[in-house]
Amino acid sequence: MHSLPLADIQLTDTFWSRWQNLLLDVTLPTQFTQLVETGRLSNFEKAAAKAGEFEGLWFNDSDIYKFAEACAYALTIREAPKVRECLNTVIQKIQAAQEPDGYINTYFQLGHPDMKWRNLNMMHEMYCGGHLIEAGVAVFECLGDRRLLDVSIRFADHVASVFGPGKRLGYCGHEEIELALLELSRVTGNATYRDLARWMVESRGSRPSPYEAELLDPDACSLWPGTGSLLVRDGHYIGEYSQDHAPIRDHTQVVGHAVRAMYFYIAAAELADGTSDEALEAALVRCWDNLTQKRMYVTGGIGPSASNEGFTADYDLPNLSAYAETCASCGLVFWGRKMLELTGNSEYADIVERALYNGVLSGISLSGDHYFYANPLESRGTHKRTPWFFCACCPPNIARLIGSLDRYVASVSDDRFYIHIPTGFRCQTTIADSKAGIEVESDYPWSGKVIIRFKLDVPVRFKLFLRIPEWSENMEVDLPGADEPADYDNGYAVYDRTWAPSDVLKVDFGMNPVWVEANPKVRENLGRVALSNGPLIYTAEECDLGFAPQLFAANTDATITVGKTSGLPGLQTLTVEGFAEIEDDEEALYPSEGSIACREVSARFVPYYAWNNRGANSMQVWVRKA
Ligand SMILES: [Zn+2]
Structure with missing residues (x-):
């Protein structure tokens, strides 16, 4: 390819x-x-x-x-x-x-x-x-x-x-x-x-x-x-x-x-x-x-x-x-x-x-x-x-x-067209010796819903290889006449058929926020979790939390809410629940166990790539697990 x-x-x-x-x-x-x-x-x-x-x-x-x-x-x-x-x-x-x-x-x-x-x-x-x-x-x-x-x-x-x-x-x-x-x-x-x-x-x-x-x-x-x-x-x-x-x-x-x-x-x-x-x-x-x-x-x-x-x-x-x-x-x-x-x-x-x-x-x-x-x-x-x-x-x-x-x-190879990343694009290429236009409409990486449109002059037989992302747990497809892929090959769903000039394939990769853990051999991250949604890794910044994210411990059983913040227009944020130590009241360097107060807090996470765009402040990807 x-x-x-x-x-x-x-x-x-x-x-x-x-x-x-x-x-x-x-x-x-x-x-x-x-x-x-x-x-x-x-x-x-x-x-x-x-x-x-x-x-x-x-x-x-x-x-x-x-x-x-x-x-x-x-x-x-x-x-x-x-x-x-x-x-x-x-x-x-x-x-x-x-x-x-x-x-x-x-x-x-x-x-x-x-x-x-x-x-x-x-x-x-x-x-x-x-x-x-x-x-x-x-x-x-x-x-x-x-x-x-x-x-x-x-x-x-x-x-x-x-x-x-x-x-x-x-x-x-x-x-x-x-x-x-x-x-x-x-x-x-x-x-x-x-x-x-x-x-x-x-x-x-x-x-x-x-x-x-x-x-x-x-x-x-x-x-x-x-x-x-x-x-x-x-x-x-x-x-x-x-x-x-x-x-x-x-x-x-x-x-x-x-x-x-x-x-x-x-x-x-x-x-x-x-x-x-x-x-x-x-x-x-x-x-x-x-x-x-x-x-x-x-x-x-x-x-x-x-x-x-x-x-x-x-x-x-x-x-x-x-x-x-x-x-x-x-x-x-x-x-x-x-x-x-x-x-x-x-x-x-x-x-x-x-x-x-x-x-x-x-x-x-x-x-x-x-x-x-x-x-x-x-x-x-x-x-x-x-x-x-x-x-x-x-x-x-x-x-x-x-x-x-x-x-x-995307890639092309003889009678195959590959979509590796389902971001929105349009292309003109040659597949199986025929001219083909392909358009992908999506709101990636904010949504896993994707529409693929085929712009062909005449019906063309070729194989569409659609990558099933590693994070996709429940992929749903709407393709008139063939709801199931013909095959699975190396992590791709393969649709092998004669495509009609204006065929439309709708896919929902099932994008949902999930917590991930690190292999315990990564000692740095023991007892910690990171938040992801589709291809994006999220992170916590002090400017959203109002306190240093190092103080935060996530309740991974709580509901995660998708939202936005006016400070980062166009981006999706994720709000999670958890606890945070209250540091203001404690003056001793080594107080006795149990004497540091905690409070329940909500914490808004932002995509990792977007951190540090509102001034320098504390940030943490791998937060403690409550
Ligand atoms: Zn460099």
């Missing part, structure tokens, strides 16, 4: 349309201002002029590229002159900065021209170049503009002239170029890029690692003096930080830097797709299962630790100190889509949905111009989204994901 081209599908629901309009009107214009004001864009001007000092972090070029990619996607939603102008400016600056041999990285061009490709593990040259390629492919495919694609091809050819079989053994510490080379190969039809990507994926984890030589090179280490601290344990190189600990087929669990891991496995999944490489697919499934069954927050956040921006141990999921970088959840969504395409199993779509509606979306404010880097599941009032970061990987990453959301809701 494969996603539809972005030009062939439009999101029409009120939920995601709002985010996509915000992307065009607020998010991208304000990000462009940040790219200019922080010197990211002028680094390219300086590189073109071969004069001036590099400003910022050594991988800042990647923010420009991800921004360009996001603009390309966004302009398939609708025309926006301001965004088109920003994109055009960026493309021109990038073109001008590229060196004649195809190399482009403004940090090295301006400050270290003699040190190119010397510290692959930490200096992100191929990582930045990978984002250049992704942008080049996006601008070409979405807008028919090949200027950035040509820059990308020259860069990729330069990389291929230095690295590869019979040349230098080397691959980037921060994976990204592998998946980008696969995209470039798909678009250009040039197998060289695919072969290079495969070689990079399969070389990683071999011994001796090329990074071991870098650690012995004082000049290479001087580029990033902290290199050794993340790569060496007890005097030995270990490689986990960069997934360089073992060859891909021997991987059993996710380790190291979370974003690096996600990008690596995206490329590996793409390489496994369409082949019968069972060992590679098995390794990917092992790592995915380890991640989603033992190392993922209920919000789809991943990578609990700030110290390595990544993974620690199974079931180590602290709430208050959760790192759960926005980029890591974006990466989980990207990888989940590839695994879904590889296996056809709805479990991957379940995780994509969980991350999208929770851990990804919490990374951006409802106003579209403030961001979280870390996405904790508890706050004592010290967290606050900001307009930008010194290390600003997350804002353009979430922008490119929101711009390309349409890729995640």
Whole structure:
């Protein structure tokens, strides 16, 4: 299966349309201002002029590229002159900065021209170049503009002239170029890029690692003096930080830097797709299962630790100190889509949905111009989204994901049409060699009621694969002539029939608020519950409760009421019953047991993604169970 081209599908629901309009009107214009004001864009001007000092972090070029990619996607939603102008400016600056041999990285061009490709593990040259390629492919495919694609091809050819079989053994510490080379190969039809990507994926984890030589090179280490601290344990190189600990087929669990891991496995999944490489697919499934069954927050956040921006141990999921970088959840969504395409199993779509509606979306404010880097599941009032970061990987990453959301809701494959996420959309595509229009009308994620309309010129026989969400306990279907699916396949209800030109399928997934518990091995959450409704995880904020949610204990037997709040227009809230300690009367540090008074309270919960939009205040996802 494969996603539809972005030009062939439009999101029409009120939920995601709002985010996509915000992307065009607020998010991208304000990000462009940040790219200019922080010197990211002028680094390219300086590189073109071969004069001036590099400003910022050594991988800042990647923010420009991800921004360009996001603009390309966004302009398939609708025309926006301001965004088109920003994109055009960026493309021109990038073109001008590229060196004649195809190399482009403004940090090295301006400050270290003699040190190119010397510290692959930490200096992100191929990582930045990978984002250049992704942008080049996006601008070409979405807008028919090949200027950035040509820059990308020259860069990729330069990389291929230095690295590869019979040349230098080397691959980037921060994976990204592998998946980008696969995209470039798909678009250009040039197998060289695919072969290079495969070689990079399969070389990683071999011994001796090329990074071991870098650690012995004082000049290479001087580029990033902290290199050794993340790569060496007890005097030995270990490689986990960069997934360089073992060859891909021997991987059993996710380790190291979370974003690096996600990008690596995206490329590996793409390489496994369409082949019968069972060992590679098995390794990917092992790592995915380890991640989603033992190392993922209920919000789809991943990578609990700030110290390595990544993974620690199974079931180590602290709430208050959760790192759960926005980029890591974006990466989980990207990888989940590839695994879904590889296996056809709805479990991957379940995780994509969980991350999208929770851990990804919490990374951006409802106003579209403030961001979280870390996405904790508890706050004592010290967290606050900001307009930008010194290390600003997350804002353009979430922008490119929101711009390309349409890729995640549906797929097509020969005589099959898949609906993965039943959000409102309309599309024009070809199924079973016939043109077909399909429209989904829904109020997702606020309601599980969905209407699917078929717009066909003539009757067409094809299979509709409708994902049964993991949270759906009672799915009801109204389809004249066939109330039951023909079959169930990998978590999808399959309707195999000759569809009439104006058939209508009505579905009710039975969305109801429910409490969930964590596996007791997650010690942090013992005696605690989290509230969910359909794809959304809910959370309690002090501004709704009138007291810190840490004081609240939920009565999980009480009725849960669906409502709204004027502070968050358009959102559904859930009001639950419970108890709260009264803290005002108690002055002793250790009073005797039973002396702290409690009162019965109602508590309004809001969707997790929407927290922290009414000022900094205390928040808790996993509340105590009364
Ligand atoms: Zn990030």
